[in-house]
Amino acid sequence: MSVTAPITLAAHNLVRCFGRNEAIRGVSLQLRQGEVLGLLGQNGAGKSTTLQMLAGTLLPQSGQIEICGFDLTRHPRMAKAKIGFVPERVPVYQDMKVDDFLMFAARLRRMPPTRIMDALAETKYRCSLQDSGKKIIGTLSKGYQQRIGIAQAIIHQPEVIILDEPTVSLDPSQIRDIRALIRELGSLYSVILSTHLLDEVESICDRAEILHHGRLVYGSTSAQMQQYGLNQPxxxxxxxxxxxxxxxxxxxxxxxxxxxxxxxxxxxxxxxxxxxxxxxxxxxxxxxxxxxxxxxxxxxxxxxxxxxxxxxx
Structure with missing residues (x-):
């Protein structure tokens, strides 16, 4: 990822309260094309709340979010067309066939009917779902259901992909496969993911931001992060x-x-x-x-x- 790559996501001074609890306090961050950014923090740090605001499913009390230059509040349709979002609970219909569900997702994204079949084939190939099109989603493993969740998020080829805890509850083999997929997506799009797993940041992220009690307290590349606190080189x-x-x-x-x-x-x-x-x-x-x-x-x-x-x- 080049520092001259276009900025695809920019958030400025985001604030979100739940009652009297200020869950997110002045969060600002940027994401560039071809970058995988890890939002790292302990449970309850505010990662999911931040990602929901970036995806446009939760409004901030104050602050601004731009997706590929479109203000998410003022131009939500144009901004959200550039986003693919996978929340922590994978948004799939258990009783649908994989192909039917992904075509449904494409139509929700207002894709032209003439493009849907090509997009379906390409997305299934990218997510290794070529042999799963006729299978009922509920009969598949968690790892495959996570792939389907990612597939619905990228079928319209968005510039920004937002993943909330993408490897939670998966077994080691499934984790390895999903991480490899995320690395591949990072070479094509911009990816921001939340995690509390430090090895996940090290293995797939170009850069990490640490969220603590609703504030960003540190941001750097994973390599520089490993140098933090060393008194002498x-x-x-x-x-x-x-x-x-x-x-x-x-x-x-x-x-x-x-x-x-x-x-x-x-x-x-x-x-x-x-x-x-x-x-x-x-x-x-x-x-x-x-x-x-x-x-x-x-x-x-x-x-x-x-x-x-x-x-x-």
């Missing part, structure tokens, strides 16, 4: 034929060397001086048999807890 160096420790410590730029095993070393260095290239060049010259460097990173679970406990970005 560094990397893991593997040398199959390592030298004595003092020889590594003497390399310019190295501030600290910790031996983790017979062949692995944690190298810490200053923010403005990375000795990685020099170490690899020296290893090649002296026959230390170096393997690729692995940057240090925090466990996502630790990062999440640190961010939500401090409440700071």
């Amino acid at each position: 560094g990397f893991i160096l593997t040398l199959l034929s390592p030298p004595a420790l003092p020889e590594l410590q003497s390399v310019a730029g190295v501030q600290q060397v910790d031996q983790l095993s017979a062949t692995q070393f944690r190298i810490l260095h200053a923010h403005d001086s990375n000795p990685g290239a020099a170490l690899l060049e020296l290893a090649a010259k002296k026959g230390w048999l170096a393997e690729p460097l692995v940057p240090l990173r925090s466990a996502l679970e630790d990062v999440f807890m640190q961010i939500t406990q401090t409440g700071k970005s």
